[in-house]
Amino acid sequence: MTLLRILGCDPQYDPRQTCCGQPAFNAGYHTDARLVAEHFVEVFKDAEEIVSLSGSCATMVKVFYPQMELTGALSETVGGITSKTFEITDYIVNQLGVTDLGLTYTGRVAYHDSCHIMRELRIVDEPRKLLRSVKGIELIELDLADRCCGFGGLFATKFPDISVAMGEEKLESIQRAKVDLVVGCDNSCLMHLQGLADKRGVNLKTKHIIEFLGDLIK
Amino acid sequence: MNLRASQFKANARIAAQDTGLRSKVKKATGTALTKRKQTVDELPEWESLRQQGHDIRKEVVDNIDRYLRSFTDAARLNGAIVHHANEHNDATKIIYDIIRRVSANSVVKSKSMITEELHLNRMLEENGIRVIETDLGEYIIQLAGETPSHITAPALHKSKEDIARLFQEKLNISYTDDPAVLTAVVRKRLRDEFLNTRVGISGVNFACADTGTITIIENEANARLCTVLPEVHIAVMSIEKIIPSFDDLSLFLKLLSCSASGQRMTSYVSMINGPRSSHNPDGPRQLHVVILDGGRRQLAKHPAWKEALYCIRCGACLNVCPVYQSVGGHVYGSVYPGPIGSVLTPTLFDMKEAQDLPFASSLCGACTDICPVKIDLHHHLLWERREVVDRGYKSFTEKIAMAVWRWMMLSAGRVEFAGRLGWLIQKVFGKNIPAPGWTPRRRFPALARRSFRSIMKREKNNDG
Numbered sequence A: 001m002t003l004l005r006i007l008g009c010d011p012q013y014d015p016r017q018t019c020c021g022q023p024a025f026n027a028g029y030h031t032d033a034r035l036v037a038e039h040f041v042e043v044f045k046d047a048e049e050i051v052s053l054s055g056s057c058a059t060m061v062k063v064f065y066p067q068m069e070l071t072g073a074l075s076e077t078v079g080g081i082t083s084k085t086f087e088i089t090d091y092i093v094n095q096l097g098v099t100d101l102g103l104t105y106t107g108r109v110a111y112h113d114s115c116h117i118m119r120e121l122r123i124v125d126e127p128r129k130l131l132r133s134v135k136g137i138e139l140i141e142l143d144l145a146d147r148c149c150g151f152g153g154l155f156a157t158k159f160p161d162i163s164v165a166m167g168e169e170k171l172e173s174i175q176r177a178k179v180d181l182v183v184g185c186d187n188s189c190l191m192h193l194q195g196l197a198d199k200r201g202v203n204l205k206t207k208h209i210i211e212f213l214g215d216l217i218k
Numbered sequence B: 001m002n003l004r005a006s007q008f009k010a011n012a013r014i015a016a017q018d019t020g021l022r023s024k025v026k027k028a029t030g031t032a033l034t035k036r037k038q039t040v041d042e043l044p045e046w047e048s049l050r051q052q053g054h055d056i057r058k059e060v061v062d063n064i065d066r067y068l069r070s071f072t073d074a075a076r077l078n079g080a081i082v083h084h085a086n087e088h089n090d091a092t093k094i095i096y097d098i099i100r101r102v103s104a105n106s107v108v109k110s111k112s113m114i115t116e117e118l119h120l121n122r123m124l125e126e127n128g129i130r131v132i133e134t135d136l137g138e139y140i141i142q143l144a145g146e147t148p149s150h151i152t153a154p155a156l157h158k159s160k161e162d163i164a165r166l167f168q169e170k171l172n173i174s175y176t177d178d179p180a181v182l183t184a185v186v187r188k189r190l191r192d193e194f195l196n197t198r199v200g201i202s203g204v205n206f207a208c209a210d211t212g213t214i215t216i217i218e219n220e221a222n223a224r225l226c227t228v229l230p231e232v233h234i235a236v237m238s239i240e241k242i243i244p245s246f247d248d249l250s251l252f253l254k255l256l257s258c259s260a261s262g263q264r265m266t267s268y269v270s271m272i273n274g275p276r277s278s279h280n281p282d283g284p285r286q287l288h289v290v291i292l293d294g295g296r297r298q299l300a301k302h303p304a305w306k307e308a309l310y311c312i313r314c315g316a317c318l319n320v321c322p323v324y325q326s327v328g329g330h331v332y333g334s335v336y337p338g339p340i341g342s343v344l345t346p347t348l349f350d351m352k353e354a355q356d357l358p359f360a361s362s363l364c365g366a367c368t369d370i371c372p373v374k375i376d377l378h379h380h381l382l383w384e385r386r387e388v389v390d391r392g393y394k395s396f397t398e399k400i401a402m403a404v405w406r407w408m409m410l411s412a413g414r415v416e417f418a419g420r421l422g423w424l425i426q427k428v429f430g431k432n433i434p435a436p437g438w439t440p441r442r443r444f445p446a447l448a449r450r451s452f453r454s455i456m457k458r459e460k461n462n463d464g
């Protein structure tokens, strides 16, 4: 919020909001997903622009809402919702045209590409641009940068062993990069990686990019 | 079809913890991916080639009956004997009858996924016919009494040390893990088989509808030998192997060899137009082409599922899939593992049996990005999940859980309440309370005392 205000926006928070419906959608429960999606559309239909801190939720709205059969008038509203929803780094870089926030940080940081952001929304450079603009930062590319961390929503609990195996590969890639801070645009992936690192006693901190940048402002 | 897909969950659990298997699969897929990337990077037109490939495959699948007729006519004109098999059993029976008619009691065989789908080897062996696999990978698998774990590299789950031990035990040779020596051993043993066996069986990579040409690509020349040395060559294919024209072949050879092995062209490309004749004195006396439907015509009519029939079996989606890399191919319990296997097995064979496969993906989309014919693989998995739920295959508990979740998500107040409750539980019982499916190997994050929602509300009230 602070960051958006500094950038000249007037962000509003509608407390009625809950969820975009993705968990049910990905689990195959379309009716449940549709009802929750309709709640989302109802809450957000009058917003000028919608900015999401989760690339995955933004994907749900932008990519999958158009494929859902919303009922009644909402089916017409959805097109508008889709085009005015943005993932936050995409919004800052491409809508606000800001790439340099004038911040400073000393240390090695790796950026984690979350799959939905990278492959569904094709947002790859935007977060990197914001990070690179931070003075003193050493932005490291992981050797397995384009590999999924294994979270995958309910997949992580339905197939915990595969999910953990995938996470271990990612964690090893992070360790090879010798970074102790990983920044990403989706808290869910970061929570998975952080949980895995904590359990294994690996010294790693994960932060959402906005949390990271926001902390530098203070 | 013999499926064991219902055991996916249990088998994947074991495989995911087998770090030895994981490192072998990782190494082999990693090498294939690196080579592929090098070659594709040299082709600036790659994306447009993929689109062309997609469009042509769509054209064929949408008009499968017409192309099948035209291929059959052209192949017959070339002198091939064409057989159509509706069911898997029909195909194996046709093949068995051809072998019996020439009184052969053994066959040499090159690598073919469709014969795996038919479980042909087992059937022939049960009927007293010896099957000699001649592709090195298949030879290894046959010797080990296993099934392929990958569609282009059947023995991908074996290290060279595994193979050395296998050869030592089964072929009575002294231990060596030198690939050149091991290959030479196989080559020597196979030479006599090629010369003395009267029936050769192969798969087909592409069948041209206009000229009736069947094309087989490979790197070991064993398929070439299987198709020219024996008196009778039986080529086995499924209906969707057809491409419209001979002119399309160069495109598909490029897409397939780049994606499968990072080669612009494989070492051997056999284009077979017919049996031996007065103006073509080489090759077998008889050429049989056995074409299997096996549920595909039905699948081709489905507006979404039909896309899986565009597949040219390059195996790239397996290589790039982090799930496949973690568990290997056997656990899928289907002839076709990996992303394409998870997409195809439920729709082509048995959705109830294979209901876990569409869920066994983090939906990362790496498969879709690599597929040379642009099959929307990971979105197919999503649509199939919906089908599994709509057919009522899910447990009662899961349905109730989903209904509760929905009930909560329809009201911000209930979400807020659940958040506080979660925080309270953590506060009372400590941060390490177990969450099934999560905590055994990952730590659960600490829940915030105050939600973003309540912070925002308070901020607003203060402003106001």
Ligand code: SF4
Pocket: B259, B310, B311, B312, B313, B314, B315, B316, B317, B318, B340, B367, B370, B371, B372, B373, B374, B375, B377
């Ligand atoms: S689905 Fe695509 S990537 Fe996978 S094997 Fe088939 S053609 Fe290759």
